[in-house]
Amino acid sequence: MPLPPLVEPAQELTPEQEARYARTAQLPGFGTVAQRRLRAARVLVIGAGGLGSAVLPLLASTGFGTIGIVDDDRVEPSNLPRQNIHTPADLGRPKVESAADTLRALDPTIEVRLFAERLTAANASRILSGFDLVLDGSDNFPTRYLVNDAALLAGLPVVWGAVHQTGGQAGLSWAAHGPHYRDLFPQPPEPGSVPSCAEAGALPSECATIGSLMVSEAIKLVTGTGEPLLGRVVVHDALRGAFRELAYERDPVAAPVTALIDYDLFCGVTATVSPAELHARLVAGEPHTLLDVREPWEADVASIPGSLLVPLGVVQRDADGVAARLGDDPLVIVCHHGVRAETARELLAAAGASGVVLAGGIDAWSRDVDPALPRY
Template structure:
């Protein structure tokens, strides 16, 4: 007799056609799978948050397995820097909405899979209405505000959440299902400081990690939908790609976890400043523009000792305190890029300059740390 956590999420759909028997024959013969499990997959409606590294790994596998309806939510477009890890997108897709590119990849696998595109940002205002039409949700995002939002929305909707996280060489996978086990808030009660939370854009990611963790995510979805196996409820699977080792971290419902009664401002909860009106320049983009000889003014707002230790050649030092006191940088008519060690001070400075009327101001996302990580040239007393 299955435990409550193992009961299938979805009731079986219509009888399989001859074509479906042929298409899914290799999984229909699996022990404990069979016709009923396949019909559950066909009736399932799965929402995938993010059409990036994890989303492009999860969606094609789920479509190939026979999931009947896939929802894709993402407001981003395909960029060249995506292609090393987001394998459902190609060169011809650069500039296209990611949900459109991923939908085309799914259609090439199985035209019968219904794809619902949600080309919009995931917010507390939009997600509940979207999630209302799905049986479970997969979170493939790369930031803490969205992870907490996905968890809380799933709790309120009464559906399971399959979540994954990747960064550099490590990945995590878990299943949160309120009433059947602990949720993401039981595992991570408080978010890390915003200036310590790296994204893949700032910290990098091994491309094979996306497909590895994506496969784990898809497997958990199939298990929940069909009722086979033991879902990762109350357990987090961690994977270290450099050592090819996995380990399991058990966790339980915490009596200190507050009840979820509504959605909140998740950027505020995670301490993320509202910099949506600022222009961020990635480390790779800055390195590329400098190597191409583009004329830029780099404004370094760190303290003198930090600048002496290492700096981007040609950068102009102007400590943030002096900028606050009214000092005005000379951009010499070139686009201005503000830099600091990580990027919090650069964001503050960029906002101050924009408010003073300076146009064409950006900040270096991830700071000099990210610039060095992508091979950007630096000089200084600490450079040997």
């Protein structure tokens, strides 16, 4: 069933705005009042990557009056095929700044708020404050659970999307009116069981498909039109050209969300060392073994000097043999972002070789320690 409109209408549209949004206003049940509601809406977008690049221009051109962008990353060459809000001229720039330029070019009258920082339990309340709804295009499970819980505590709806290789899904979490993300996924998957986009790839057009679904949900929520995806998940398979829908309900025995927690710990992202801490150890000459579990082509692009390259597939086939050859020096395991390294850490720990994961992987090392190292 439709829900009440999320926001009150803004002031009357100017003649220029009426002309701009004339085709939208002609939609049955929409009109200029719905467009004024969009103008009054304040939407926060988590991530200016694949999904964010699809979502953000649509929000701006549709007429959302205030758009916030949260992202602490910079534009890299491998982003460009699926993150078309950025251009080659933006390489090395903060994604929030590149995205903001695109939005302002689409409509210089909208307000764009930038948060060039990673969303954390410490800053989530501050960042979400002042917004009416959240669109979550994050690419990791700790952030997804954090967004859900922070929005739940703030009473905000969250439209979320996810893309994996050639498929994706989208849904709506709003505890005030129905089930939320934890009702659908009470527990995160095992660390390393779901490869990241950097490791598994993502079809660029799938980001656009899921992003479009997310913006449609935002429009419906703000204007009070249509039937929102509350208690439903839309799943898309690009290779089959097929959509399907999954229904779910509130979990009657779920523990209530009363406070924000350590989401890395909740999602099993443990036993890590920061790039700054590892750099300090290396500068001090402390003994170590750096085990790089990426593929050889990745090591050719960028690697930390002195690393031992053993791809994850080798560790999975012979963890005992790899562990036996590592020696007794403290072990630090490296991959692109940390997911494969965590899988290797667990396998090697079971084989008797305990170690830690470089938090954020080689990507974070390049960002925080060695900016001259290529990012991919």
